Amino acid sequence: MSNINLFRYLIFSIIGILIINNDIKASDSITIFTPFSKISVPPGESVDYNIDVINNGNSPQNLDISISGMPKDWNYILKSGGWNIQQLYLLPNERRNLSLKVDIPLKVNKGNYRFRVNAGHKWSLPLTINVSKAGTFKTEFNAEQSNMQGSSSSVFTYTANLKNLTADKQLYSLTANAPMGWVVTFKAKYKQVTSVDIEPNASENITIEINPPDFIEAGTYKIPVRAATSTTAADITLEAVITGTYNMELTTPSGLLSSSITTGEEKRVELVIKNTGSAELTNITLSFSAPVNWDVIFDPKKIDKLEAGKTAQVFATIKSNKKSIPGDYMVNIEARTNEISSKITFRMAVKTPMLWGWIGVLIILIALGSVYYLFRKYGRR
Numbered sequence: 001m002s003n004i005n006l007f008r009y010l011i012f013s014i015i016g017i018l019i020i021n022n023d024i025k026a027s028d029s030i031t032i033f034t035p036f037s038k039i040s041v042p043p044g045e046s047v048d049y050n051i052d053v054i055n056n057g058n059s060p061q062n063l064d065i066s067i068s069g070m071p072k073d074w075n076y077i078l079k080s081g082g083w084n085i086q087q088l089y090l091l092p093n094e095r096r097n098l099s100l101k102v103d104i105p106l107k108v109n110k111g112n113y114r115f116r117v118n119a120g121h122k123w124s125l126p127l128t129i130n131v132s133k134a135g136t137f138k139t140e141f142n143a144e145q146s147n148m149q150g151s152s153s154s155v156f157t158y159t160a161n162l163k164n165l166t167a168d169k170q171l172y173s174l175t176a177n178a179p180m181g182w183v184v185t186f187k188a189k190y191k192q193v194t195s196v197d198i199e200p201n202a203s204e205n206i207t208i209e210i211n212p213p214d215f216i217e218a219g220t221y222k223i224p225v226r227a228a229t230s231t232t233a234a235d236i237t238l239e240a241v242i243t244g245t246y247n248m249e250l251t252t253p254s255g256l257l258s259s260s261i262t263t264g265e266e267k268r269v270e271l272v273i274k275n276t277g278s279a280e281l282t283n284i285t286l287s288f289s290a291p292v293n294w295d296v297i298f299d300p301k302k303i304d305k306l307e308a309g310k311t312a313q314v315f316a317t318i319k320s321n322k323k324s325i326p327g328d329y330m331v332n333i334e335a336r337t338n339e340i341s342s343k344i345t346f347r348m349a350v351k352t353p354m355l356w357g358w359i360g361v362l363i364i365l366i367a368l369g370s371v372y373y374l375f376r377k378y379g380r381r
Contacts, residue, residue: 030090031054032117032125039128039130040129042131042167043105043135044166047102049098049102052097054094055092055093055094060091062089063089063090064086064121065078065118067115067117068115074113076102076103078098078100079098079099080097102129104135108134109131109134112129113128114126135167137166140203141161141162141163141234141235142161143159146158149241151243152215153339155209156212158207158209160207162206166231167200169198173228174194174206174226174227176210176223182210184210188204196227210238210240212240218242218243219241220241220242221241222237222239223237224237224238245279248274248276248337248341248342249273250272250334250343251271251344252270257345258348258349259348261318261349262352263320263323263350263351264323265320266317266318266319267317267348268318269317271314271333272311272314275306275308275311280306282338285336286298287334287336288332288334289331289332290329290332291324291331294318294331296317296331299316316333320348329347331345331346331348
């Protein structure tokens with residue numbers, strides 16, 4: 001190699017080294033720094049970073065500021081000097097502070113999540129957030145017994161449990177989409193409510209009382225119930241099986257509820273039991289309450305079943321007390337099933353026997369005769 005060529009090689013080598021050094025200096029001219037590059041938090045928390053961007057070079061830098069690799073559905077805010085920024089202009093040896101707030105969602109899997117804060121195309125700061133446990137963003141709403149059966153006069157009472165599985169305290173509004181005429185009442189801690197406050201990962205027992213209309217047809221009715229906030233909700237469907245309307249009327253064929261009786265004697269009264277509901281009545285029993293030493297005997301004593309719209313005949317034999325004085329006496333008679341009852345008050349007018357009337361007349365005649373005899377015997381003296 002000639003001296004000239006050697007000289008040229010040395011010159012080009014020195015120039016290359018200078019270019020490489022300049023590139024290295026340029027690449028080291030920006031520093032992005034935060035003391036906490038990996039942070040562990042539970043779901044639903046927010047992480048606040050203070051990040052310094054430093055221009056170590058001898059020339060100003062206008063840098064595009066961006067975030068890359070942020071997990072889907074994670075929200076963040078990047079500010080400097082109170083402003084949301086996308087670019088940052090730095091003079092030589094100037095330092096600027098960035099504030100980065102990252103919101104971790106409630107519904108997230110446990111693990112490490114990595115992302116970068118970028119300044120231009122050459123410089124970036126890697127950050128890691130460790131989610132310490134799996135999170136959820138849901139509500140559980142369950143009923144111990146969602147299906148109940150009864151008559152239209154029944155009050156269906158359900159016990160439900162409402163659980164807040166989010167990381168925040170929630171105020172749940174309680175609503176029911178019941179058919180027209182149905183009344184739905186919510187109770188918590190024995191008080192009627194329309195909403196409940198539940199702490200994170202806590203639960204509340206809710207009593208749901210459903211009262212159907214009086215004359216509703218037999219059938220199965222579904223009542224959707226909802227517990228909701230602005231961010232989460234849960235639903236249950238309650239079911240009420242209406243067996244029919246239970247209604248019964250106790251009366252007499254003529255509707256007359258009075259009669260007369262002689263002291264110590266019996267009176268046979270005809271009664272009518274009417275099934276005025278839409279469900280069959282079973283095991284109809286009769287009972288009474290009457291003055292002391294009165295008695296009532298029913299024939300029959302019990303009616304096993306009575307179909308809707310049908311009537312049954314019962315005879316009540318009423319026996320008065322032998323010592324009853326003339327006057328009006330009340331006898332209460334009741335027909336009852338497990339679902340319904342009907343009661344009447346029967347007025348009994350007590351009369352004395354005819355024999356006592358004739359004895360009274362005879363006593364009066366004897367008294368008058370005695371007076372007449374005494375008057376005739378001693379009246380002339």
